[in-house]
Structures are given as C-alpha cells and as structure tokens.
Amino acid sequence: TAWHPENFLTALADSILEQNQYSDFYATAWYGIYDILENKLICSNAGHPSPYLMRGTQISKIQDEPGVPLGLLSTKDVGAYVVKEFNLETGDRMII
Numbered sequence: 001t002a003w004h005p006e007n008f009l010t011a012l013a014d015s016i017l018e019q020n021q022y023s024d025f026y027a028t029a030w031y032g033i034y035d036i037l038e039n040k041l042i043c044s045n046a047g048h049p050s051p052y053l054m055r056g057t058q059i060s061k062i063q064d065e066p067g068v069p070l071g072l073l074s075t076k077d078v079g080a081y082v083v084k085e086f087n088l089e090t091g092d093r094m095i096i
Helices: 005-019
Strands: 029-035 040-046 052-055 058-061 083-087 093-095
Touching: 005 029, 005 040
Parallel strands: none
Antiparallel strands: 029 040, 040 083, 052 058, 052 093
16 A cells, blocks of 8 residues: 555545544645656645645646545545656655
C-alpha cells in the first residue's frame, strides 16, 4: 500500500473516519514518492494545498487533484483518491 499513494491515503482516510465517527476531527495530507531512476513523482492529495514546482526561475502550481481531507467523509461515498504522475528535471524544487 505504501508504494501507491492513492491506496495509502484511502486506507488512512477510512481508518481515521472509523476511529472518529462522532467527532469533527480531520486532517489534510499530500503524499508523494519520487522515483530517482525515472525522475518521476507519483503523488496523491487529500485536501492539502497543492505544492508548487520551481523550475529554473519559473514557479508553477502542481496540477494534482485534491481529494477530501482525511476522515471528513467516507471514501465509499466520495470515491478513492486520485494518483498523478509528474516528470521532474535535474534542479527542480518543490514547495509542499
């Protein structure tokens, strides 16, 4: 599960919701895995502000798909989190 950000966040969201059904507790999270061999970022977002990519002098917002915060709603009702892949270049930086 840990190697699949969308599955990890889905399991975590369901666990938090189950443990806190009668409270208003929730959290946001952004989970990414960087593949150093492919220079690829695989990520999933659970209601967290989208990260920014700094490439040279250009700054742009990562076009991920923020899902609902962890523990706020059941993923059975709103669906699982979405995984996105981005290619990175040498020297790229991210602000998360």
